[in-house]
Amino acid sequence: xxxxxxxxxxxxxxxxxxxxxxxxxxxxxxxxxxxxxxxxxxxxxxxxxxxxxxxxxxxxxxxxxxxxxxxxxxxxxxxxxxxxxxxxxxxxxxxxxxxxxxxxxxxxxxxxxxxxxxxxxxxxxxxxxxxxxxxxxxxxxxxxxxxxxxxxxxxxxxxxxxxxxxxxxxxxxxxxxxxxxxxxxxxxxxxxxxxxxxxxxxxxxxxxxxxxxxxxxxxxxxxxxxxxxxxxxxxxxxxxxxxxxxxxxxxxxxxxxxxxxxxxxxxxxxxxxxxxxxxxxxxxxxxxxxxxxxxxxxxxxxxxxxxxxxxxxxxxxxxxxxxxxxxxxxxxxxxxxxxxxxxxxxxxxxxxxxxxxxxxxxxxxxxxxxxxxxxxxxxxxxxxxxxxxxxxxxxxxxxxxxxxxxxxxxxxxxxxxxxxxxxxxxxxxxxxx
Amino acid sequence: xxxxxxxxxxxxxxxxxxxxxxxxxxxxxxxxxxxxxxxxxxxxxxxxxxxxxxxxxxxxxxxxxxxxxxxxxxxxxxxxxxxxxxxxxxxxxxxxxxxxxxxxxxxxxxxxxxxxxxxxxxxxxxxxxxxxxxxxxxxxxxxxxxxxxxxxxxxxxxxxxxxxxxxxxxxxxxxxxxxxxxxxxxxxxxxxxxxxxxxxxxxxxxxxxxxxxxxxxxxxxxxxxxxxxxxxxxxxxxxxxxxxxxxxxxxxxxxxxxxxxxxxxxxxxxxxxxxxxxxxxxxxxxxxxxxxxxxxxxxxxxxxxxxxxxxxxxxxxxxxxxxxxxxxxxxxxxxxxxxxxxxxxxxxxxxxxxxxxxxxxxxxxxxxxxxxxxxxxxxxxxxxxxxxxxxxxxxxxxxxxxxxxxxxxxxxxxxxxxxxxxxxxxxxxxxxx
Numbered sequence: 001x002x003x004x005x006x007x008x009x010x011x012x013x014x015x016x017x018x019x020x021x022x023x024x025x026x027x028x029x030x031x032x033x034x035x036x037x038x039x040x041x042x043x044x045x046x047x048x049x050x051x052x053x054x055x056x057x058x059x060x061x062x063x064x065x066x067x068x069x070x071x072x073x074x075x076x077x078x079x080x081x082x083x084x085x086x087x088x089x090x091x092x093x094x095x096x097x098x099x100x101x102x103x104x105x106x107x108x109x110x111x112x113x114x115x116x117x118x119x120x121x122x123x124x125x126x127x128x129x130x131x132x133x134x135x136x137x138x139x140x141x142x143x144x145x146x147x148x149x150x151x152x153x154x155x156x157x158x159x160x161x162x163x164x165x166x167x168x169x170x171x172x173x174x175x176x177x178x179x180x181x182x183x184x185x186x187x188x189x190x191x192x193x194x195x196x197x198x199x200x201x202x203x204x205x206x207x208x209x210x211x212x213x214x215x216x217x218x219x220x221x222x223x224x225x226x227x228x229x230x231x232x233x234x235x236x237x238x239x240x241x242x243x244x245x246x247x248x249x250x251x252x253x254x255x256x257x258x259x260x261x262x263x264x265x266x267x268x269x270x271x272x273x274x275x276x277x278x279x280x281x282x283x284x285x286x287x288x289x290x291x292x293x294x295x296x297x298x299x300x301x302x303x304x305x306x307x308x309x310x311x312x313x314x315x316x317x318x319x320x321x322x323x324x325x326x327x328x329x330x331x332x333x334x335x336x337x338x339x340x341x342x343x344x345x346x347x348x349x350x351x352x353x354x355x356x357x358x359x360x361x362x363x364x365x366x367x368x369x370x371x372x373x374x375x376x377x378x379x380x381x382x383x384x385x386x387x388x389x390x391x392x393x394x395x396x397x398x399x400x401x402x403x404x405x406x407x408x409x410x411x412x413x414x415x416x417x418x419x420x421x422x423x424x425x426x427x428x429x430x431x432x433x
Numbered sequence: 434x435x436x437x438x439x440x441x442x443x444x445x446x447x448x449x450x451x452x453x454x455x456x457x458x459x460x461x462x463x464x465x466x467x468x469x470x471x472x473x474x475x476x477x478x479x480x481x482x483x484x485x486x487x488x489x490x491x492x493x494x495x496x497x498x499x500x501x502x503x504x505x506x507x508x509x510x511x512x513x514x515x516x517x518x519x520x521x522x523x524x525x526x527x528x529x530x531x532x533x534x535x536x537x538x539x540x541x542x543x544x545x546x547x548x549x550x551x552x553x554x555x556x557x558x559x560x561x562x563x564x565x566x567x568x569x570x571x572x573x574x575x576x577x578x579x580x581x582x583x584x585x586x587x588x589x590x591x592x593x594x595x596x597x598x599x600x601x602x603x604x605x606x607x608x609x610x611x612x613x614x615x616x617x618x619x620x621x622x623x624x625x626x627x628x629x630x631x632x633x634x635x636x637x638x639x640x641x642x643x644x645x646x647x648x649x650x651x652x653x654x655x656x657x658x659x660x661x662x663x664x665x666x667x668x669x670x671x672x673x674x675x676x677x678x679x680x681x682x683x684x685x686x687x688x689x690x691x692x693x694x695x696x697x698x699x700x701x702x703x704x705x706x707x708x709x710x711x712x713x714x715x716x717x718x719x720x721x722x723x724x725x726x727x728x729x730x731x732x733x734x735x736x737x738x739x740x741x742x743x744x745x746x747x748x749x750x751x752x753x754x755x756x757x758x759x760x761x762x763x764x765x766x767x768x769x770x771x772x773x774x775x776x777x778x779x780x781x782x783x784x785x786x787x788x789x790x791x792x793x794x795x796x797x798x799x800x801x802x803x804x805x806x807x808x809x810x811x812x813x814x815x816x817x818x819x820x821x822x823x824x825x826x827x828x829x830x831x832x833x834x835x836x837x838x839x840x841x842x843x844x845x846x847x848x849x850x851x852x853x854x855x856x857x858x859x860x861x862x863x864x865x866x
Binding site for chain 1 (some may be wrong): 450454458461462464465466467560565566567568571572575576577578579580581646704707719720721722723724725726727728729730735736738739740741742743745746747750751753754755756759760761762763766767768769771
């Protein structure tokens with residue numbers, strides 16, 4: 001069989017990683033596919049004498065590249081919404097298979113793109129878009145295909161997890177760690193995407209779609225960042241046997257699906273609790289298998305290239321052995337997607353960790369417990385912490401409750417004369433089977 | 434498209450789990466495959482009024498079932514080498530796809546069976562044969578396909594891990610925990626397969642084949658059980674920051690491949706160290722991605738059925754969308770297998786934990802260190818433990834060394850007049866990138 005021909009758009013960290021991996025590991029990859037993979041084009045704006053580009057055509061006109069007849073697979077690694085969107089669409093229209101790591105683009109505009117791919121009997125492969133080198137897309141879409149997925153919970157942003165790990169290990173405040181992470185190059189100059197959960201919400205959108213067979217609905221993900229987490233709450237959580245992690249959670253509830261990204265207290269004995277630093281991990285609770293977890297590096301040139309090239313290998317096999325190259329597995333895991341209701345934040349159900357700073361007034365604990373009780377909220381534990389200056393922090397852990405009820409209770413607690421500052425609310429998940 | 438037709442051989446825990454999963458989750462599975470799966474035959478020796486077998490033909494003549502024309506896929510869940518071997522071969526000859534959870538059969542007679550499947554353009558799918566519900570076969574064969582695998586290390590026997598976890602958590606001796614595990618039904622009446630590492634060696638044989646693209650070579654796996662591990666060594670290891678786990682390890686060394694199952698000290702901060710009870714996990718170190726880990730239940734009806742049915746779904750898709758149903762992925766991950774040398778035990782290289790019980794004699798530490806030094810063995814740490822009766826346990830941790838050298842050193846230490854009883858040797862792996 002003649003070689004399968006590849007164009008790589010973008011030679012940044014991931015793009016050059018893909019090029020090098022295909023070159024260095026060519027012999028082993030050919031043993032797997034039985035077929036050569038030939039890089040015919042790279043799209044790059046500047047010369048790259050550091051890379052071996054012998055026999056590869058270079059151009060800065062990416063649209064020209066995706067129309068070339070000697071290209072079977074287009075690997076889009078330029079990132080961002082535009083021109084990536086138009087490039088992928090143009091590639092699809094020219095009958096090219098597409099591989100991308102572009103989580104933002106797929107989460108926000110993926111429904112139309114996947115439909116275009118279906119209509120042109122090509123595929124968009126996107127293993128690298130979620131959790132870097134962990135093959136979580138393949139696991140969810142194929143490995144767990146026998147199950148009905150109940151929920152998944154993922155640490156899917158390395159920067160956020162690095163910050164929370166440092167806050168816990170060294171009792172440091174968010175701002176200090178963020179500044180250090182920026183100096184070290186772990187966090188962007190504008191860290192909003194990472195610390196406010198937008199990047200995690202993009203990834204969660206993709207995971208939720210293949211977990212439940214629903215359309216991509218980024219705009220319906222409830223997203224809350226970690227910038228308000230304090231070293232004080234990290235410490236109290238620790239004393240109670242919990243860790244605070246920034247989780248992306250997709251859960252099948254009775255009345256719909258919850259899609260949410262937020263800081264979360266989880267029991268320290270849960271495998272996810274021990275995922276530290278820039279590592280990623282996803283726990284999945286599924287009907288037949290129970291809970292499984294997938295752990296590894298979620299970013300970086302090597303891990304992301306590993307996922308991109310795995311997709312390329314799958315596509316080479318599909319091109320070789322299926323009738324029209326469109327493969328055997330639906331792009332979003334299901335042959336037909338269902339419109340299941342996505343719950344609003346007020347309709348979601350979680351347990352809670354609350355912290356209220358109060359005057360040292362005996363009556364106030366009674367006031368708080370009465371409010372919670374009137375709102376139908378069961379208290380799992382309530383603890384007065386050691387006095388800080390002239391305030392006493394009271395920490396409360398509740399049983400699961402619908403959020404609208406918790407909103408109501410917090411508004412009332414906030415209005416108590418003894419309450420000082422804002423009530424801190426952090427969701428809590430047991431992550432049990 | 435007409436339904437794909439399935440025969441299930443054996444209605445034990447896993448067989449009935451598969452039947453029930455296919456029945457209960459039929460709607461969701463059809464959303465994934467776009468095609469109905471119809472169970473046409475079950476092979477069972479006795480009536481099963483507890484199961485819904487409406488419209489399914491029952492027979493105790495399994496050979497007759499695998500020859501039926503209205504069967505596309507045969508699911509072999511009777512276990513054992515015979516008659517499973519002949520049944521699978523007969524199914525293959527009749528053009529049936531095969532799904533099996535039979536690790537012993539595949540590890541010991543798989544080469545010929547996979548060849549027969551290739552010759553008949555059918556597949557043997559075996560996700561359920563290793564680590565139960567964790568889709569580790571798919572991960573290794575497809576998810577990490579871009580990488581050159583450096584090593585893998587797995588906790589792939591739940592019974593053994595349960596015993597070691599109890600020994601550590603409750604400072605109990607091996608024999609007591611084993612007796613309890615047998616009473617609870619976690620361990621078989623004859624526990625040899627589990628505690629002596631034979632079951633793990635079967636699974637390791639399969640993992641190593643798809644990691645390195647080598648034939649199945651069960652007979653070349655060095656296998657050592659956990660029955661000689663003492664509570665004392667578990668405690669000393671703990672004090673040094675290590676856990677003892679029964680690992681299956683496949684490693685690409687300079688001069689060949691190491692295949693070994695043995696108790697192993699691993700650093701407590703390694704993700705594998707925190708895999709407790711009957712859970713399984715496999716860590717894989719691969720060239721591009723680095724280290725990833727896969728965690729979950731390694732046995733039981735639900736988890737194993739999850740893996741069996743995932744294989745069925747893959748096969749349904751292959752039957753539907755590939756020319757001859759033989760799929761797109763080589764059964765053992767590579768189009769062609771290579772005969773890479775498998776190292777003998779004496780040629781393998783590992784670090785070591787040694788424990789020597791000695792007279793309380795100042796000269797003996799010098800004697801031991803001199804012997805190690807003469808054998809070219811670097812000492813990482815040497816510690817005298819508190820006296821037990823009239824003996825002083827000396828614990829030594831070494832750097833990695835080829836085992837023939839360690840054999841030599843241990844023989845000499847054993848021969849010292851001050852040495853009492855047998856020298857305890859447990860391998861140690863840092864599992865670092």
